[in-house]
Amino acid sequence: MALNVLIVDDSGVMRAMIKKTMLMSGLPLGEVYQAGNGKDGLEILNQNWIDLVVVDINMPVMNGEEMLSQMRENPGTKDIPVVVISTEGSQTRIERLIKKGASFIQKPFSPELIRDIVKEITGIGGDDEPPVK
Amino acid sequence: MNHRLNDVLFNVAEETLEKLAFMFVSREYDREDIDYDSIVAASISFSGPFSGNLVLTISTNCVPELSANMLGVEEDETTPDQQDDALKETLNVICGNILPAIAGKKAVFNITAPFIVNGMEDIKKAVEKVDGKGPASVVRMEMDGEQCDIFLYIDGEIPEDFFND
Ligand SMILES: [Mg+2]
Numbered sequence: 001m002a003l004n005v006l007i008v009d010d011s012g013v014m015r016a017m018i019k020k021t022m023l024m025s026g027l028p029l030g031e032v033y034q035a036g037n038g039k040d041g042l043e044i045l046n047q048n049w050i051d052l053v054v055v056d057i058n059m060p061v062m063n064g065e066e067m068l069s070q071m072r073e074n075p076g077t078k079d080i081p082v083v084v085i086s087t088e089g090s091q092t093r094i095e096r097l098i099k100k101g102a103s104f105i106q107k108p109f110s111p112e113l114i115r116d117i118v119k120e121i122t123g124i125g126g127d128d129e130p131p132v133k
Numbered sequence: 134m135n136h137r138l139n140d141v142l143f144n145v146a147e148e149t150l151e152k153l154a155f156m157f158v159s160r161e162y163d164r165e166d167i168d169y170d171s172i173v174a175a176s177i178s179f180s181g182p183f184s185g186n187l188v189l190t191i192s193t194n195c196v197p198e199l200s201a202n203m204l205g206v207e208e209d210e211t212t213p214d215q216q217d218d219a220l221k222e223t224l225n226v227i228c229g230n231i232l233p234a235i236a237g238k239k240a241v242f243n244i245t246a247p248f249i250v251n252g253m254e255d256i257k258k259a260v261e262k263v264d265g266k267g268p269a270s271v272v273r274m275e276m277d278g279e280q281c282d283i284f285l286y287i288d289g290e291i292p293e294d295f296f297n298d
Binding site: 010020 | 148149152153200203204205214215218219221222225226228229230232233234238239240241242244246
């Protein structure tokens, strides 16, 4: 089974880094959708089958915390696994996100941490070796 | 200026540049100001237990490499937009990591979107802040023979705790 992933971050460079890291980790990716803020992310969620959401916190228009809250209130999206990847260093805010059922990874991240957390929450394996190109 | 704060700022900047962009820096203690003619700058503001802003200045020559390393492509494959984006995101990550290092992990800060400061005069203004007091911390670094300086400005006082523990 391939994972359809939605990556939400206001930095296009960061979205590309996260996508590249997930590909290199050997995670079986299907479609990779991208959005620059929470509002656009929710729209993509409503129109597509998504297995995993990776979301930043600090973004214009709608931040990641608000997006996560809205996802959890909607029966169609409330059970989708969410990984927050952010510069956020406040334990108070991180605990709030974890209470809403998200996993948390702080930037700058290591590729191994992303791989391990995604494997853990989706139950889908990734190879330790990068895929042969 | 507080030496302990400088050390913390350097450690966070060094780790971020290395982990995020595979750029290796060394610290320079007694170099002159960065050459304002050939740099780009990004600035980010924060508010919380204390507020202020962080300014990253870097030799223009380093920026294609910074963005290329982050994206995993060749330097000539990066666009000016991606180069600005890479610089802003690097500053964003440094800022997100420096604040809990100063104020502790319980403190909650709001960080605004980083922006690029263009032109020598505006960069000088952002860095020198002629209206206020000087920076709480400055770290000067060298990477691949080029320069990178970071300035931390804090409005009001740095939390007492920072000096105690
Ligand atoms: Mg962001």
